[in-house]
Amino acid sequence: MGVSTFQQREWETAAIAKIKADFNRSADTHLIPLALPGYPDIDVYFKDESSHPTGSLxxxxxxxxxxxxxxxxxxxxxxxxxxxxxxxxxxxxxxxxxxxxxxxxxxxxxxxxxxxxxxxxxxxxxxxxxxxxxxxxxxxxxxxxxxxxxxxxxxxxxERATDWRANNNIAESIFRQMALEPHPVPEWIVCSPGTGGTATTLGRYVRYCGYPTRILCADPEISVLFDYYRSELAGAPDSTMVLEEGSRIEGIGRPRVEPSFIAGCVDAMVKVPDALSLAAMRYVSGSLGRRVGGSTGTQFVGVLLAVQRMHEEGRAGSVVTILCDSGDRYAHSYYEPQWYVRHGIDIESAEAQWARMLCGERPSDLPAVGMH
Ligand SMILES: Cc1ncc(COP(=O)(O)O)c(C=O)c1O
CATH class of the missing domain: 3.40.50.1100 (Rossmann fold)
Structure with a gap:
C-alpha cells in the first residue's frame, strides 16, 4: 500500500480515534451460566458474543x-x-x-x-x-x-491482529467475569475454529497468565482442521489438505488449513458430525430460551465431552464456551424443517443420540484427540 503521506497520517489518526470512541461507548458481553442436569458439580458458562452491536464474536x-x-x-x-x-x-x-x-x-x-x-x-x-x-x-x-x-x-x-496478552480480549474478559464463581479458573474453554483467531487468543492468554485451563476446539464435519491437528500431533504436519465443499455450520470449519490456525495454542480437538451439532444447538436454544447459531451447538458437544470426562473422574470444576451468534440469523436454515430435508440430515436420530449423551452415554463415533 506504500508509505503514508502527512495527509494520510492525519486521516489514520482520526480513524483510529473513531474506533477508540466506538469502543468506549461499548459494554462487555455477558457470561451466562447454564445448569446441565446430571452434572451438579460442574458449572458451564456461555460467553454471549451475540450481544455485540453486530451480533457475533x-x-x-x-x-x-x-x-x-x-x-x-x-x-x-x-x-x-x-x-x-x-x-x-x-x-x-x-x-x-x-x-x-x-x-x-x-x-x-x-x-x-x-x-x-x-x-x-x-x-x-x-x-x-x-x-x-x-x-x-x-x-x-x-x-x-x-x-x-x-x-x-x-x-x-x-491471530496477529488481536492483543493476546490482554486489552480486554475475549480471554481476559472471561477470566475477569469468572472471578467470583465457585470455580473461577475453568478446566476447559471450548471454542470452534473459523480463522482460528479466537482459539489462538485463548491459548496464548492462558499460557501467558499461567492458568492450567485447556483449550478444546470442536471442528465441524466438513473441515480439514481436525485432520490437520492430528497430523501435527503425529509429528508430520500436513497443511496441504483441501476440500471441495464449504462447512454447513456457518462461521466454522475450513476447506483448507488457514495461516491463522495455530495448532500449538490448542490442547485438544474433537470432530463433531453436523447433525449432532444441530441437535445440541436446538438443546441449548431450548435451555436458554432463545435461538443460538449452529457453531454454538458444535462447541456444546465439545462441552458435554469435557463435562463427561470430569464427571467420570469425580472432579468438580467449570467449563466455559462461546455463544458465537444468535439463531435469528438462521431462521431460513437451521430453524427451518425443510433445510434438514434438503441437506439429508436426520435431526430426529441426532436428537435421540444427544439425549442419550446427556444421560451419560459416551459416543463411539466422535473422534477426539488430546482430551486426557
Ligand atoms: C458464528 C461463528 N462462530 C465461530 C467462529 C470462529 O471464530 P474464529 O474465526 O475466531 O476461529 C466464527 C468465525 O467466523 C463464526 O462466524
Whole structure:
C-alpha cells in the first residue's frame, strides 16, 4: 500500500480515534451460566458474543483487524475494504467500514444465509457471491486489485491482529467475569475454529497468565482442521489438505488449513458430525430460551465431552464456551424443517443420540484427540 503521506497520517489518526470512541461507548458481553442436569458439580458458562452491536464474536476481530490495518498504514481514505467471509466477519467489518466512511465488499459463498446477506447490506456493505468456498481468496485478491482496495484477509491476520496478552480480549474478559464463581479458573474453554483467531487468543492468554485451563476446539464435519491437528500431533504436519465443499455450520470449519490456525495454542480437538451439532444447538436454544447459531451447538458437544470426562473422574470444576451468534440469523436454515430435508440430515436420530449423551452415554463415533 506504500508509505503514508502527512495527509494520510492525519486521516489514520482520526480513524483510529473513531474506533477508540466506538469502543468506549461499548459494554462487555455477558457470561451466562447454564445448569446441565446430571452434572451438579460442574458449572458451564456461555460467553454471549451475540450481544455485540453486530451480533457475533466477529465484532472483536473486525475492530482488531481495522486497528491493525490502520496502524500498518494499509487503509486509504475512500478505498474499499474487501473481505473473504462466510458472513459474520463481513457484518462486523461492514460496521467498522461505515464508521470510517469506507466502502465495503464481502466475498462469500453463494450458500450464505439470506439473513447474513441482509445484515451486511444493512450495515452498508455490498456482497459478492461466488460458487466455491475455496475460491474466496483468489476472488478477494482480484477484487482488491480491480478496485484499488485493501483485502483485509482475516484468515491470515486474525491471530496477529488481536492483543493476546490482554486489552480486554475475549480471554481476559472471561477470566475477569469468572472471578467470583465457585470455580473461577475453568478446566476447559471450548471454542470452534473459523480463522482460528479466537482459539489462538485463548491459548496464548492462558499460557501467558499461567492458568492450567485447556483449550478444546470442536471442528465441524466438513473441515480439514481436525485432520490437520492430528497430523501435527503425529509429528508430520500436513497443511496441504483441501476440500471441495464449504462447512454447513456457518462461521466454522475450513476447506483448507488457514495461516491463522495455530495448532500449538490448542490442547485438544474433537470432530463433531453436523447433525449432532444441530441437535445440541436446538438443546441449548431450548435451555436458554432463545435461538443460538449452529457453531454454538458444535462447541456444546465439545462441552458435554469435557463435562463427561470430569464427571467420570469425580472432579468438580467449570467449563466455559462461546455463544458465537444468535439463531435469528438462521431462521431460513437451521430453524427451518425443510433445510434438514434438503441437506439429508436426520435431526430426529441426532436428537435421540444427544439425549442419550446427556444421560451419560459416551459416543463411539466422535473422534477426539488430546482430551486426557
Ligand atoms: C458464528 C461463528 N462462530 C465461530 C467462529 C470462529 O471464530 P474464529 O474465526 O475466531 O476461529 C466464527 C468465525 O467466523 C463464526 O462466524
Amino acid at each position: 466477529k465484532h472483536r476481530l473486525a475492530r482488531s483487524l481495522f486497528l491493525y490495518a490502520l496502524a500498518n498504514g494499509w487503509l486509504r481514505e475512500g478505498a474499499p475494504i474487501i473481505e473473504a467471509s462466510s458472513g459474520s466477519t463481513a457484518v462486523s467489518e461492514a460496521y467498522f467500514a461505515r464508521l470510517l466512511g469506507l466502502p465495503f465488499i464481502a466475498v462469500m459463498p453463494s450458500t450464505t444465509s439470506p439473513e447474513k446477506i441482509a445484515a451486511i447490506e444493512f450495515q452498508g456493505g455490498r456482497c459478492h457471491l461466488i460458487g466455491r468456498a475455496r475460491d474466496l481468496y483468489g476472488a478477494s485478491q482480484q477484487l482488491a486489485r480491480d478496485t484499488g482496495g485493501h483485502f483485509m484477509d482475516q484468515f491470515t491476520y486474525a
